[in-house]
Amino acid sequence: MRKRRPLGAPGYFLMGGACLLIAVVLAMGARHVVHLLPVVILGVPGVVLTFRAPVFGVRYGPDGLRYSGLLNARSHAWTDIREVRLAVVSGAVYSSDVPELVLAPGGTDQLHMLSGHSFGRARNRRVVRLVAELEAARAAAS
Numbered sequence: 001m002r003k004r005r006p007l008g009a010p011g012y013f014l015m016g017g018a019c020l021l022i023a024v025v026l027a028m029g030a031r032h033v034v035h036l037l038p039v040v041i042l043g044v045p046g047v048v049l050t051f052r053a054p055v056f057g058v059r060y061g062p063d064g065l066r067y068s069g070l071l072n073a074r075s076h077a078w079t080d081i082r083e084v085r086l087a088v089v090s091g092a093v094y095s096s097d098v099p100e101l102v103l104a105p106g107g108t109d110q111l112h113m114l115s116g117h118s119f120g121r122a123r124n125r126r127v128v129r130l131v132a133e134l135e136a137a138r139a140a141a142s
Contacts, residue, residue, distance in 0.1 A: 004130055005057035006113050016049025056113050060137050069113045078141040080104050084134040086127060094119050097127040099134065
């Protein structure tokens with residue numbers, strides 16, 4: 001099984017840890033219930049980022065693919081995937097390149113935590129390489 005992680009995973013972990021640390025410090029100094037609002041605002045994202053960042057990414061092997069995102073994880077067998085392609089999500093300033101699975105029953109599944117930013121017509125090379133690796137693994141398994 002091979003595993004690919006987004007480049008930003010350590011950054012998400014550090015940001016979550018910082019939010020969690022600030023929330024704990026604020027909670028220790030809270031004297032009224034109203035003072036707990038910043039604790040909730042910083043603590044919940046801090047917990048999610050700190051504990052989910054180490055498992056972000058995609059694992060793939062001969063039997064299929066397992067994707068772990070920010071709030072969920074999904075698995076697909078290679079027989080359920082018809083194609084792996086690059087999807088472009090356009091924005092006002094820049095666009096995002098996202099690996100996208102075209103599923104055999106119909107529909108698609110975008111792997112957002114593995115996306116990369118691009119400008120103009122140039123594609124994100126890291127995402128293009130990942131899509132090529134996943135497509136090669138899918139083709140080899142079928």
